[in-house]
Amino acid sequence: MITKRPLVSVVDDDESVRESLPDLLKEFGLSVQTFSSGEEFLASQYVSETACLILDVAMPGMSGPAVQQELLQRQKKIPIVFITAQECEAIRPQLLERGATECLSKPFSDTALREAINAALGTK
Template sequence: MDTPLLVSVVDDDESVREALPDLIREFGFAVQAFASAQEYLCSAYINSTDCLILDVAMPGMSGPDLLRALRLRGHATPVIFITAHGDDREQAQLKHCGAVECLLKPFSETALIKALSTALPLDHPDTEDARS
């Protein structure tokens, strides 16, 4: 049996860290949640994360700062940004920095699975199951 792809969620909002992983698990993925960028960077999951869902605005290191730090360390993990205060210009800038997608909170299940399907390998059974 294949190991599910790991999606890591980094968001300082506790309600997001509780609700979003439950939804992502329903799609068939494994999930780890982190309260800060620093917590994620110090975790054992940094090398096994297949997709990273990052809040843009967090105390300390922001989502874009974490993305830059990961790229400097050689990590090419696909990133989906989530934000409560985004506009089209900011979303375009985040995509230019390497994000697969930028979702405005609250986002729909459909938008989330579409972003995950874009971020993750098309030939992996988990993304196929999640899209059906």
């Protein structure tokens, strides 16, 4: 029996993140789609299929928190793991209050990412 692997969508304007994260996520047993902007993700067919969203905080155009807000307005409850090159602690409480699962500062460990995704998906 083939079980469908959960889809994790990665939204980050940094091309190196979009190139490196999919390999790691596939090692975790997940399906992956990448997007270079929040607008690209929100316009895609993958919004309704996404089981977990890895979302950069600061991007040109629509920021990660703006994408989170748009998803809330659309009533799409997708667990979000925020990632940021900046210090996470200043914005972390606000992001978690709005429903994010975690906020990780780059560079983050594979273990920290795996734990955050597992928490988002409700798995161990």
